[in-house]
Amino acid sequence: xxxIEEKLKILADAAKYDVSCSSSGSTxxxxxxxxxxxxxxxxxxxxxxxxxVSLLKxxxxxxxxxxxxxxxxxxxxxxxxxxxxxEEVVDLTMNFYRRNYIEGLFLSSxxxxxxxxxxxxxxxxxxxxxxxERYNGYIHxxxxxxxxxxxxxxxxxxxxxxxxxxELPTEAGLKLVAPEKDHESxxxxxxxxxxxxxxxxxxxxxxxxxxxxxPAGQSTQMVIGATPENDFEIMQVANxxxxxxxxxxxxxxxxxxxxxxxxxxxxxxSAPPLVRENRLYQTDWLLRFYGFQLDEILNPQxxxxxxxxxxxxxxxLRNPHFFPVDVNAADxxxxxxxxxxxxxxxxxxxxxxxxxxxxxxxxxxxGIAYNRAKYFLRCxxxxxxxxxxxxxxxxxxxxxxxxxxxxQQVSAGQLTLF
Amino acid sequence: xxxxxxxxxxxxxxxxxxxxxxxxxxxxxITSEDHQIDLFKDRRTIVTDNAKALRVQKGVQERIGxxxxxxxxxxxxxxxxxxWQASFFILHQxxxxxxxxxxxxxxxxxxxxxxxxxxxxxxxxxMKAFIRFSKSSDGLFFALVEPDFNVLPxxxxxxxxxxxxxxxxxxxxxxxxxxLFDTRQVGEVQLSPEEVQDTTMPSVAIAMDERDxxxxxxWKQYYTSTNIExxxxxxxxxxxxxxxYWKYLVEKK
Ligand code: SF4
Numbered sequence: 001x002x003x004i005e006e007k008l009k010i011l012a013d014a015a016k017y018d019v020s021c022s023s024s025g026s027t028x029x030x031x032x033x034x035x036x037x038x039x040x041x042x043x044x045x046x047x048x049x050x051x052x053v054s055l056l057k058x059x060x061x062x063x064x065x066x067x068x069x070x071x072x073x074x075x076x077x078x079x080x081x082x083x084x085x086x087e088e089v090v091d092l093t094m095n096f097y098r099r100n101y102i103e104g105l106f107l108s109s110x111x112x113x114x115x116x117x118x119x120x121x122x123x124x125x126x127x128x129x130x131x132x133e134r135y136n137g138y139i140h141x142x143x144x145x146x147x148x149x150x151x152x153x154x155x156x157x158x159x160x161x162x163x164x165x166x167e168l169p170t171e172a173g174l175k176l177v178a179p180e181k182d183h184e185s186x187x188x189x190x191x192x193x194x195x196x197x198x199x200x201x202x203x204x205x206x207x208x209x210x211x212x213x214x215p216a217g218q219s220t221q222m223v224i225g226a227t228p229e230n231d232f233e234i235m236q237v238a239n240x241x242x243x244x245x246x247x248x249x250x251x252x253x254x255x256x257x258x259x260x261x262x263x264x265x266x267x268x269x270s271a272p273p274l275v276r277e278n279r280l281y282q283t284d285w286l287l288r289f290y291g292f293q294l295d296e297i298l299n300p301q302x303x304x305x306x307x308x309x310x311x312x313x314x315x316x317l318r319n320p321h322f323f324p325v326d327v328n329a330a331d332x333x334x335x336x337x338x339x340x341x342x343x344x345x346x347x348x349x350x351x352x353x354x355x356x357x358x359x360x361x362x363x364x365x366x367g368i369a370y371n372r373a374k375y376f377l378r379c380x381x382x383x384x385x386x387x388x389x390x391x392x393x394x395x396x397x398x399x400x401x402x403x404x405x406x407x408q409q410v411s412a413g414q415l416t417l418f
Numbered sequence: 419x420x421x422x423x424x425x426x427x428x429x430x431x432x433x434x435x436x437x438x439x440x441x442x443x444x445x446x447x448i449t450s451e452d453h454q455i456d457l458f459k460d461r462r463t464i465v466t467d468n469a470k471a472l473r474v475q476k477g478v479q480e481r482i483g484x485x486x487x488x489x490x491x492x493x494x495x496x497x498x499x500x501x502w503q504a505s506f507f508i509l510h511q512x513x514x515x516x517x518x519x520x521x522x523x524x525x526x527x528x529x530x531x532x533x534x535x536x537x538x539x540x541x542x543x544x545m546k547a548f549i550r551f552s553k554s555s556d557g558l559f560f561a562l563v564e565p566d567f568n569v570l571p572x573x574x575x576x577x578x579x580x581x582x583x584x585x586x587x588x589x590x591x592x593x594x595x596x597x598l599f600d601t602r603q604v605g606e607v608q609l610s611p612e613e614v615q616d617t618t619m620p621s622v623a624i625a626m627d628e629r630d631x632x633x634x635x636x637w638k639q640y641y642t643s644t645n646i647e648x649x650x651x652x653x654x655x656x657x658x659x660x661x662x663y664w665k666y667l668v669e670k671k
Contacts, residue, residue: 005639012643034583043658044547045669047645050654057644095633096640098559098584099551101668134583256648272648348532351521362524 002082008092010082014062014073015108018165018221019253023054023103023138025216026160033134035097035104037160037216042103055106055140056096060084060122064110068178069262070167070226070255073110077259083112086124093129097137104138104160105129115146123151126158138216145185149192156196161216161248164189166241169234173227176264186220190245193218197246217248224280225273226255226265232303235283239294242287252280279305286311289343291333308399313339316376317391323376324388328357340373371401420461425449427494430502431471433464434509443510447502478509481517492538493531495568501534503527542569546576548659549588550668552634555625559586562666570597574604589614634668641669 024041043052061083062073072079084092093105107125112118122141129135140161143152156162164186168174171183193214200213220241222234238250254272257265283305286292290312297311306314316323316339325334327349335346345368352358352366357380364370375394419442423429430447437445448461478487490509493501504527511519522528544565551559559581563570570590574597577586581599589596589609598607664670 005636008636008639009643012640016644016646030579030582032582034581036580038546042543042547045641045667046655046658047641048652048655049646049649050651050658051646051649052658053641053644056640092636095629096637098581099553099633099637099668100549100561100581101637254649256646274649348523352523354518355522355524358524365526365529366523 004088004092007082007084007088008058010080011059011062011084012057014079014110015057015059015106017072017253017256018057018106018108018142019051019251020140020163020219020221020249021052021054021057021106022161022219022249023140025248026138027215028136028138028160028212030136031134033136035135035137037136037138038103044100044102054103055138056093056102056104057106058084058089058092058108060089060107060109060118060125061112062110063112065113066111066178066180068167068181069265070177070223070258072258086121086128089125090128090133093137094133094135097135102137104140106140106142108142109144111144115144116148116151119144119147119151119155123155123158126155130158140216143189143193145181145189147189149189152189152193153196156193156214157211159214161219162193162214163219163221165221166237167221167223168227169222169224169229169237170227173229176227177262187245190218190220190241190247194245218245219247219249219251221251221253223255224252224277230303231276231280231283231305232298232300234280235287235294235298238284239287250284252277252284275307276305279307279311283311286315290336309395310339312337313372313398317395320388320391324378324382325376326378327363328353328379338373338376340369340371340376342368372398419445421445421447421464422461423447423449423464424466425451426466427491428468428471429464429466430494430505431474432466434474434506435467435470436462436464437506437510438513445506446499447506448499452499474509478512481512482520486520489531489535492572493534495571496534496538497568498534500530504531504534538567538569538572541565541567542572544663545569545573548663548667549577550666551586553627553630555627557585557627559584561586561588562591563588564592564662564666565590568593570595578604638669 021043022041023037024039026037027039028037030036041054043054045053047053059073061081062079063081063083064073064075067075089105089107096102097104107122109118109122122144126139126141129139139159140163141155141159142163142165143155145164166183166186167181168177174181174183197214197217200210204210222237224234234252241247241250254274254277255266256272257268257270259268283297286297287294292315297315298305305311309317316337322337325338327335327338332346332350335341335349336343341349345366348366349358349363352362359380360370360374360382363373363379375389375398421433421436423433433445433447437443475487478490490505493505507527508519508531519525520528520532523532545563549561549563551561553559568590570588573588577588577597578599583601585599585601587596587598587607591614594608596607596609597604659667659670
């Protein structure tokens with residue numbers, strides 16, 4: 001019998017490559033038991049790599065019948081194996097939760113025997129938490145590709161978020177390193193859960209007591225830099241998944257080499273592509289919250305994101321005709337396109353200018369990155385200028401000003417954007 | 419003119435009331451905790467009168483709505499003298515008809531007020547995140563904290579709703595009071611110095627739940643295992659978990 005410490009060590013270690021730790025988006029309330037969901041999520045601590053720790057993220061087991069080359073838990077890898085019992089996972093979750101260590105549980109698993117056998121155990125855990133422990137905290141369940149629809153549907157009644165990982169951005173990439181897998185087995189359950197979510201919502205309009213189903217929605221993850229896809233291909237896939245399956249999030253995880261067994265993969269010692277990962281998240285953000293279309297940022301002529309500068313600045317430099325934007329007159333959607341101005345500052349600008357035209361010192365106080373933004377905006381005291389400076393000059397000036405902090409800010413998920 | 423009040427929010431609102439009564443627009447609210455208080459020569463002592471305070475509170479609510487009126491309470495809890503003064507300025511503007519003043523980010527007081535609200539809100543959020551309960555043998559979950567601002571009143575509801583089936587105590591070591599939940603309601607408590615000693619050295623005094631140490635160990639284990647060495651970024655780490663909070667964080671102790 002392995003001690004619980006050792007199991008936790010093995011099964012937390014094996015689960016950590018799933019970068020998602022989000023606990024947001026659910027509205028579950030505490031109905032005479034313990035726990036509730038916090039709509040915006042809570043990070044209870046941060047690891048030394050600067051990532052948010054919100055959930056107890058573990059595998060049920062790292063035994064696996066598959067042999068995906070990019071995965072630590074693959075069959076042929078020589079690692080210690082462990083498996084939690086249903087009771088152990090419930091006990092850990094409850095005791096961590098009551099001590100306010102976590103927002104909830106993120107449970108995934110290697111595939112033990114077969115998909116349904118594994119899924120059945122995971123289902124038992126979430127049911128026990130909800131029914132016996134009267135636990136209303138957050139649960140993220142990574143479903144097992146190939147598990148029966150009945151089980152997936154039942155699990156949806158207990159969990160807050162579901163995910164299935166694409167693993168590699170394209171089918172071709174996946175075939176290179178995991179020939180037994182395909183994207184279809186990811187698309188199918190995502191589509192199925194999405195349909196269920198819609199019909200539960202419809203029903204809720206008619207019948208008030210309809211139970212909630214996956215209230216925090218679905219997400220997926222792609223490993224970046226293991227296989228040769230370019231940024232344009234990656235973001236096309238992400239865009240497609242956001243649109244077709246209504247995903248809440250797509251995660252991009254810079255590949256961390258874990259063995260030298262497969263010559264197609266980056267070898268141990270090569271640094272994970274953290275800057276690139278950051279650029280992909282920024283692009284993702286621009287598409288979802290800044291009103292950008294994918295082809296404005298990436299297109300067949302422009303298939304790589306610039307690593308030196310963020311994608312918004314990069315877009316701005318390629319589109320000088322859009323600037324300067326007059327912050328005292330332009331609408332919100334134009335102001336958020338100015339490099340160095342985020343959504344919050346743009347809102348403040350719109351409100352503050354009702355009291356009089358804004359000057360540079362006021363913009364600085366409001367908190368925009370003025371040294372970057374100044375090339376792209378006009379305010380009350382901007383000097384009159386004929387034409388605009390060459391964008392090549394602007395690029396160099398910004399890079400030299402050392403304002404480009406983003407190079408060091410290479411976290412995943414929680415970044416300082418623009 | 420300096421207004422010396424008792425340090426409570428009601429007292430603060432009474433300062434606002436008095437300044438209108440006396441038509442003294444430039445007022446600096448201070449409490450007995452401000453240093454070198456005797457240097458402030460022209461000072462007036464304001465006596466807290468609940469009825470007056472409530473009139474001010476009502477007046478603000480009527481003009482800008484309940485939600486925004488709460489912001490003045492939040493800013494007050496910052497204990498920041500500059501924020502108090504900004505509140506004073508804004509309240510004066512509101513009572514003289516300029517109810518949209520809060521959007522005037524070009525104004526220093528308004529900007530400062532919005533910044534302090536952000537800070538208070540961040541501290542409140544941090545307390546929701548960084549509080550760590552230990553379980554004693556009689557089943558009480560207790561936590562010690564030293565928040566930058568006096569945010570306990572702002573997290574009370576959150577903890578009451580979430581941990582509704584267990585008794586808990588959250589104690590502010592800096593301000594020497596705590597919230598105690600008995601599974602029915604939350605009340606304010608003060609501990610004697612000996613009791614505080616007991617909670618800081620639980621091994622000596624408070625009998626701990628026999629499995630409490632196990633879960634603390636498991637949590638530390640988890641924290642170590644979930645870290646990815648190849649991505650190490652201490653700068654970012656410290657930005658999220660500043661050192662001053664480590665003292666009470668099981669995983670950082
Ligand atoms: S099926 Fe999942 S756990 Fe198993 S080897 Fe592949 S990625 Fe790893």
